[in-house]
Amino acid sequence: MVDSELRSVEQHQRAILDDLEPMGAVAMPLLDALDLACAEEVVAQIALPSFDNSAMDGYAVRFADVEGASAQSPVTLPVVGEIGAGQAKLTALGSGAAAKIMTGAPVPTGADAVVPYEWTDRGADVVRIEQAPRLGQHIRPAGDDVTVGDLLVEEGADLGPRRLGLLASVGRATVMARPRPRVVILSTGSELRDPGRALGHDSIYDGNSYLLAAAARRVGAIPYRVGIIPDQPEAFLEALADQLVRADILVTSGGVSQGDFDVVKAALAPQGVWFGPVAMQPGKPQGYGRVGEDQVPIFTLPGNPVSAYISFQVFVLPALRKLMGKRPHVLPTRSARLTGDLTSPPAKRQYRRGDLVFDGTGLSVAPVGGPGSHLVGDLASANCLIVIPESTTSIAAGESVEVLMLEESP
The missing domain is CATH 3.90.105.10 (Molybdopterin biosynthesis moea protein, domain 2)
Incomplete structure (x- = not known):
């Protein structure tokens, strides 16, 4: 289904999120x-802790027996046993006695303080205590x-x-x-080649499938990267049908705009998948719907790498978060001071790459590269997206802007 009416970013997000439910919990x-x-x-x-236990290696004692202990007037007590963590055979302590105790071991009934080794002569049969603990000192009470x-x-x-x-x-x-969604990623384009192969004069390497698969894995999903699909509707539909059995969602890149070889739109629009423009730059041509007998959700993203990645962050990421039961679904923005002038086309929400830093007084963000949707080198250098509203056509350095942190940012 091809719709020429312009959707806002929020309208497209809502159409997607309203169509999805969290995956069943296991x-x-x-x-x-x-x-x-x-x-x-x-x-x-x-x-x-589930029982009173010692916070120190030392001696469990009754406070009344050692209250006045000092270097000038030490207290001497017989050692009646030893209590180790997981080896607590001595469970009660009478007056006038001490028991060796290790860190984490249960304090015996009757003891109400622990004297650290450092305050004693570390005696084995008799211990001399030269400093008095406070009542309850060095005991970690249950709860x-x-x-x-x-x-x-x-x-x-x-x-x-x-x-x-x-x-x-x-x-x-x-x-x-909720389990990790299985995300099947398909790149379309007869010009694409796998990395490592020789390029022809009119071919390019397929970076999109790696970019999107890595983004899906970083979110916590399980990505399946499918081989390159040529610009042939029959080949695309055959590859799609083969992948439905292992997909919780499908993500394609390329073939969704107005060209003669936009295979994805040509193949899926007759099946009821929505295709239309969204008021954003980059990433204006979008598609979403369900395919196959099990009605698997499918996201059809633009083919330019920056457009595909930003579309993933703005639309696919919230969907994955909803499937996984994570909140919020749409990640919040932060405010930062812009360090360089920016312009933006009217009536579109622009997402510009940025470098967000704490400059000693607050957050500042510097634009990274230009607005071009092919500038994948600049994308790799960014750690956020600067969000310029539809109603804004220019922002001066020093003004406050909203930034969207990228999923992999620390």
Whole structure:
């Protein structure tokens, strides 16, 4: 379906996001869930620590027995046992005695302080204590970190290393998460050649499929890069049909504009896939719809590399985040001070490449290269996109602009 009516960026984003639902959640081993979104609220079933334990290597004592200890007036106590982490045979301590204790080992009943080795002569049978601890000093009480019933991870939160470590610490071996979407990427164009092959006088290397596959992997998806497809509708449809079985979404680049060899539009518009202009630069020609018996979502992106990449960031990335249950779907922008003048065409949202830095007083952003959609070298040097609104045709250096951080930026 070809539509000549101009869509805004938000209209196209909304049309896509309204068409998608998050993928079904499954129980995953913790490491398999790294960088995915949690699909449940995780509440602590045990406390951390789960028992009073020692924060130091030293001696467990009763405070009343050592309260007055000093170098001038040391206290001497018999050592009645040793308590190691995971080797706690001594579970109670009577008055007038001490027990060796290691860091992390459970404090025996009756003890209410730990004297570090450094304050003693480290005696084995009898210990001389030359400095008194405070009541409760060097004891980590049960529940000091986490108590039973605490909300540990909210639904939708990213499962990074720290959260996964916390889940393991409370005994969780699995967590509910939404799986990584399988993204099939197809590059169209009879002029394309795989890197490593010789070029003809009228051919170029296929950088788009690598660019988009890497972007999908960085988001956390599983990309499948398909070989180059010539500008023949039958060959494109055959390749597409072969890939449907392993695709949660499909992404194509090239063949969506107004040319005589725009194979993607020619093949898919009769199947009901929407094609039309979006009020943005670069990336004006766009397409989105569903194909195949299972109605797999398909994104048809422009063929110029900068257009394809920016289209991925603006439209495909939010879709992947929704499929994965991540929030927000559309990434927020930041404000920064522009260091050079910029112009923009009227009635289009322009995305210019930028270099965002903290300059000591705040965030500043320098334009990187020109607006051309073929300038992939400049794209590789950028770490953000400068967003110029549709109503703005010029911005002077020193003014505030909105910037969209690129997914791979630190």
